[in-house]
Amino acid sequence: MKKIIAGLLIAVLAIAGIGIGYKINQADASGEEKSVTVLQADYPQYNTAEELVESSDLVFTGTVKNIEYQMIDVGTGEGPDEDTGFVDNEEIPYTLYTIDVDKVYKGSIDSSSIIVKRAGGSFGDDEYVVENASEISKGKNYLFVTETYEDTYPSLLNADQSSYDMDAPQTVMEREEKEIMLSDILKLF
Amino acid sequence: MKINKKMAVFLCMALICGFLVLPVQAATFMNCGDADGKITVQSYKDKYSAKWTKIIDKSIAAWNDSSANVNISVSAQSKNVIKAKRYNDTWYGLTTQTHNKTSGYTSKFIIKVNTKTIKAKATNYSKFARSTVTHEFGHVFWLADNPNTKKSSIMKYDRDRNTMVKPQQFDIDNVNKKYK
Ligand SMILES: [Zn+2]
Secondary structure, eight states: OOOHHHHHHHHHHHHHHHHHHHHHHHHHHHOOOOOEEEEEEEEEOSSSSSHHHHHHHHEEEEEEEEEEEEEOBBBBBSOOOOOOOOOOOOOOEEEEEEEEEEEEEEOSSSSSSSEEEEOOEEEETTEOOOOTOOOOOOOHHHHHHHEOSSSSEEEEEESSSSSEEESOOOOGGOOTTTOOOHHHHHTTT | OOOOOHHHHHHHHHHHHHHHGGGGGGSOSSSSSSSEEEEEOOOOOOOOOHHHHHHHHHHHHHHHHHSSSEEEEEEEOOOOOEEEOOOOSSSSSSEEEEEEETTTEEEEEEEEEEEHHHHHHOOHHHHHHHHHHHHHHHHHBBSSSSSOOSSSTTTTSSTTTTTSSSHHHHHHHHHHHOOO
């Protein structure tokens, strides 16, 4: 019994120790007044799979072959905006996913691969993190729900409801409140 | 000192669980925001249509007229810019904040508002746009997206953007925790 208590105490101290060590390291690293940039993206949320698919003009499955980062000017047209009058040609950080297309459920894709974009990415010291964004990994197979544009890459509809892992589908038991699952989308086709 | 063994085991387990559970809790605050809540934005009146000038004016007033201890003023020299136009993407709003890693204090922010997405989804364009701009200012005052609360909040993703244009009591209370 004493050994168990001693073991637990050591475990607790070790975890606490790691925590303190981490804090010290952080303080060291930031001694040089380093600045970072974060990005908050606000997207539409969808209550149902129907609503999600209805809002999309390109739904497909495929394997992620490459992930890269690029600054892109996604503004429409040069000169003053027809809605607001504002002029902006600034580039925004994006992550580009090159995908080998498997099956197209809605819309059409001309070639066997496609590049889709999502705001955020890594550029040297600047890490543009979009919070709550779903994980999209190289080599994995997903269903993507996107919107297409005439003069730039298609976008995922939002950060957390637009990519679904085809090899690890969730079970109904895991469903969180209002959560849309892969099976809900596939049922529509 | 005599330690009750059961108590000791319980305490150790509680501590371990505490360490494991803490990071999972939903955040109300981001790790960056303005130092004192008194911020400036670059003059916009000469860069926008009358309609959009009004939308930005009202979004700024929504914060300035609230009981939050914040103030947004307009200055020609400000590095902080509001950029609203049609962007080829699905987001309504995008806020980038450059901040000091140690203090979290923001030195510069840019708020982008996508009228293309707003136009496609809004039933009340002006209010929807104001809801977006007011929300984005919330980020500069440390507020995180989609707080885990049953209370009404301008930071919630599922708020009705066609009607909610002002910071809610929950938002004001949180901002005032930062700016006492
Ligand atoms: Zn936000």
